[in-house]
Amino acid sequence: MKTQTAYDFIEPIAFDFVKLIVVRDGSSRLFSEFGSQHxxxxxxxxxxxxxLCGAEPENWVTTTTLYLDRDYLIDQVFWQYAARFKDRLDASDFLDTHYAEPAQIVRIGEDRAGLVMPWLDELVTLSAEGLQAEHFFRAQSLLFAVLDIIGPRLTVTDQRMTLTQRSTVVPSAPRHRRPRPVREGVCQINGGSGLAHFS
Structure with a gap:
């Protein structure tokens, strides 16, 4: 993640990550798959x-950009809609089908933008430190809060995927079975108290 202010034309560039660019101040003309948009x-x-996306700031524009690995997003979609998938390939297909627009502008409004700014600032700070493992859950919670605002406003296609499009590639996905110990005797219940002791 990074926050930056641009004053000059930004040549079109593409990344192998999904990008969310939140406009914090100023304005710009963007050039991408949607043509030219303000x-x-x-x-x-x-x-x-x-x-590809390029920009021509109108005086200046300040943005915070989130770079999200597509595999990470597939994992999130997989668990968000776990009841309808057999495996992560289904989640990948779902992402490609329902979020087929390569570039779109989501207008969340100034009020919601003000709400997400502190979360973005904290994410930028954590990102600057290299997203240490001890901050993983905090970063994840901040990202999810941002996605909770943006996600429902994304343009999606009308096509729906059925459970019969693909068969399971593993004998049983985690959500289709009850959690159980790896081997007999791993977990013992303490005198019916419901407290588990692991050996």
């Missing part, structure tokens, strides 16, 4: 991996 505070630009 963005200002309260707008979020969502770019699929390998999607």
């Amino acid at each position: 963005v200002h505070i309260g707008d979020v630009v969502v770019l699929a991996a390998n999607t």
Whole structure:
């Protein structure tokens, strides 16, 4: 993640990450798959991996950009819609089908933008430190809070996927079975108290 202010034309560039660009201040003309569009505070630009995007600030524009690995997003979609998938390939297909627009602008408005700014600032700070393992859950919770605002406003396609499109590639996915100890006797219940002791 990074926050930056641009004053000059930004040549079109593509990344192999999904990008969320939150406009914090100023305005700009963007050039991408959607043609040329004007963005200002309260707008979020969502770019699929390998999607070109350039910008021409109108005086200046300040943005915070989140770079999200597509595999990470597939994992999140997999667990978000776990009841409808057999495996992560289904989640990948779902992502490709339902979020097929390579570039879109989500207009969350100034009020919601103000709500996400502190979360973005903290994420940028954590990112600057290299996202240490001890901050993983905090970073994840901040990211999920941001996605909770942006996600429901994304444009999705009308096509739906059925459970019969793909068969399970593993004997049983985690959500289709009850959690159990790895081997007999791993867990013993203490005198019916319900407290588990692990050996």
